[in-house]
Amino acid sequence: MPPTFDPIRVERVSEKVAGQLTKRISDGTLKVGDRLPSERDLSEQMGVSRTSVREALQQLEMQGILETVHGGGSVIRNITGQEIRKPIERFIEQDKKRVLELAELRAFMEAWAAREAARNRTGQELETMRGYLEEMERDFEKGAIRYEVDFKYHTEIAAATHNTIYLHLIDNIYSLINYSVKVHREEVFVSREDQETILNHHRKIYQGICNQDPDRAESAMKEHLAFVVREFKRKFFDN
Amino acid sequence: MPPTFDPIRVERVSEKVAGQLTKRISDGTLKVGDRLPSERDLSEQMGVSRTSVREALQQLEMQGILETVHGGGSVIRNITGQEIRKPIERFIEQDKKRVLELAELRAFMEAWAAREAARNRTGQELETMRGYLEEMERDFEKGAIRYEVDFKYHTEIAAATHNTIYLHLIDNIYSLINYSVKVHREEVFVSREDQETILNHHRKIYQGICNQDPDRAESAMKEHLAFVVREFKRKFFDN
DNA sequence: TTATAAAATTGGTATGACCAACAAAGGAAT
DNA sequence: ATTCCTTTGTTGGTCATACCAATTTTATAA
Numbered sequence: 042m043p044p045t046f047d048p049i050r051v052e053r054v055s056e057k058v059a060g061q062l063t064k065r066i067s068d069g070t071l072k073v074g075d076r077l078p079s080e081r082d083l084s085e086q087m088g089v090s091r092t093s094v095r096e097a098l099q100q101l102e103m104q105g106i107l108e109t110v111h112g113g114g115s116v117i118r119n120i121t122g123q124e125i126r127k128p129i130e131r132f133i134e135q136d137k138k139r140v141l142e143l144a145e146l147r148a149f150m151e152a153w154a155a156r157e158a159a160r161n162r163t164g165q166e167l168e169t170m171r172g173y174l175e176e177m178e179r180d181f182e183k184g185a186i187r188y189e190v191d192f193k194y195h196t197e198i199a200a201a202t203h204n205t206i207y208l209h210l211i212d213n214i215y216s217l218i219n220y221s222v223k224v225h226r227e228e229v230f231v232s233r234e235d236q237e238t239i240l241n242h243h244r245k246i247y248q249g250i251c252n253q254d255p256d257r258a259e260s261a262m263k264e265h266l267a268f269v270v271r272e273f274k275r276k277f278f279d280n
Numbered sequence: 281m282p283p284t285f286d287p288i289r290v291e292r293v294s295e296k297v298a299g300q301l302t303k304r305i306s307d308g309t310l311k312v313g314d315r316l317p318s319e320r321d322l323s324e325q326m327g328v329s330r331t332s333v334r335e336a337l338q339q340l341e342m343q344g345i346l347e348t349v350h351g352g353g354s355v356i357r358n359i360t361g362q363e364i365r366k367p368i369e370r371f372i373e374q375d376k377k378r379v380l381e382l383a384e385l386r387a388f389m390e391a392w393a394a395r396e397a398a399r400n401r402t403g404q405e406l407e408t409m410r411g412y413l414e415e416m417e418r419d420f421e422k423g424a425i426r427y428e429v430d431f432k433y434h435t436e437i438a439a440a441t442h443n444t445i446y447l448h449l450i451d452n453i454y455s456l457i458n459y460s461v462k463v464h465r466e467e468v469f470v471s472r473e474d475q476e477t478i479l480n481h482h483r484k485i486y487q488g489i490c491n492q493d494p495d496r497a498e499s500a501m502k503e504h505l506a507f508v509v510r511e512f513k514r515k516f517f518d519n
Numbered sequence: 520t521t522a523t524a525a526a527a528t529t530g531g532t533a534t535g536a537c538c539a540a541c542a543a544a545g546g547a548a549t
Numbered sequence: 550a551t552t553c554c555t556t557t558g559t560t561g562g563t564c565a566t567a568c569c570a571a572t573t574t575t576a577t578a579a
Contacts, residue, residue, distance in 0.1 A: 103342035112572030128344030351540035
């Protein structure tokens with residue numbers, strides 16, 4: 042096989058400008074809160090058009106490095122501790138509809154997972170699930186179900202499908218949901234009845250998987266997630 | 281306490297343009313891989329300057345939604361791409377079993393998609409699907425179904441679910457399959473009977489979606505993909 | 520000193536022009 | 550008929566200029 046080459050990335054003028062600015066921020070020449078020179082000044086100093094400078098500033102603004110105000114100039118923002126948000130996360134938060142799309146996605150995928158888990162689960166996996174279920178029971182007695190346990194329970198079901206790719210996929214979806222919703226289930230299902238309902242759902246799901254009854258496992262999971270989505274809608278989209 | 285007011289966020293023209301474009305991506309008008317109209321066209325259609333359009337495209341490119349190539353136009357990128365695909369790719373190469381896992385994944389996801397498409401499809405989307413179906417019929421008469429048309433057909437079904445995240449997700453699954461298998465369906469289903477079987481499957485699926493019959497659409501898709509997986513296994517894993 | 524108004528500054532948009540990279544169409548060689 | 554190459558039109562990248570809109574600064578008046 043011939044040697045491979047890296048693709049040549051032609052750098053646009055605007056990117057060079059952006060690069061120089063970020064460099065100045067890195068080396069401390071430009072500090073947080075500083076106002077940049079005006080676009081006209083920058084274009085003259087760097088010997089490029091104002092268009093290119095504007096495009097550069099636009100890029101930096103999209104990265105959260107700058108904030109520009111109409112008529113007021115551009116100032117360096119504080120990005121310490123500010124997580125660099127992934128593109129897909131930005132896309133999701135642009136429209137609340139996306140959150141429901143995610144929930145929808147999760148619902149049918151987990152329904153399938155429950156079915157497959159019922160068919161393929163090993164005794165070991167069943168034991169682990171039973172452990173989590175009992176932990177949830179104890180937590181319920183003491184007060185409230187903890188989200189982490191609930192999460193582990195669902196993850197174990199995913200693992201029991203013995204489909205590694207699915208496991209990876211659903212993990213990604215979980216993290217996206219966590220990010221976009223920004224609240225944990227604990228803060229949504231606070232009432233005693235809600236908690237009990239969820240616990241009952243999980244008991245049913247466990248039953249189905251334990252008895253290797255795919256249909257029952259699937260329907261129980263569907264019921265569970267339909268409830269979760271419904272409550273979620275009520276809470277965040279008031280309908 | 282005096283009543284509080286939300287800050288008025290003055291939306292720049294470029295942001296309105298970007299918003300309209302993302303909206304088109306959401307509702308499925310623009311799909312992964314599509315080329316946008318040229319900047320000049322967009323500016324004329326929307327009645328804004330090319331400057332504003334360019335700034336909008338720049339924003340979307342920064343978010344990873346677009347990729348623009350000098351002289352080549354701007355194409356819609358897969359939003360889930362970076363996050364999901366990379367880690368899995370390495371995984372797949374390790375074991376041929378992963379390919380079957382992918383097929384399994386695809387099967388139940390597309391079954392859901394067929395069901396949802398039957399419920400949510402618009403007349404426009406149905407028309408597009410019909411076009412692809414007829415194209416496949418003609419190709420069949422002339423010799424062989426082309427994989428690209430088959431792919432477009434399935435993608436259109438995904439779009440008709442009106443779940444953007446799913447659309448991007450399934451796109452990834454497709455590319456993963458192509459990546460791992462490295463052969464096209466054309467090379468698997470060569471016999472006249474196989475081709476006819478597939479064509480009949482697609483007719484059934486279309487019927488279900490056309491008549492807005494979720495159950496029929498889902499079962500037809502299941503039948504189709506079960507066949508595909510079975511033949512695939514025979515060919516590559518000789519069992 | 521404070522309040523108001525005017526002027527200068529700065530970002531936002533529009534237009535037109537030109538260059539560079541790409542893609543499709545057409546033609547030449549095989 | 551196919552392949553390869555050239556040509557030509559299209560598309561993105563950059564520049565220059567002008568004007569509008571929001572802000573900041575300065576000047577002015579009370």
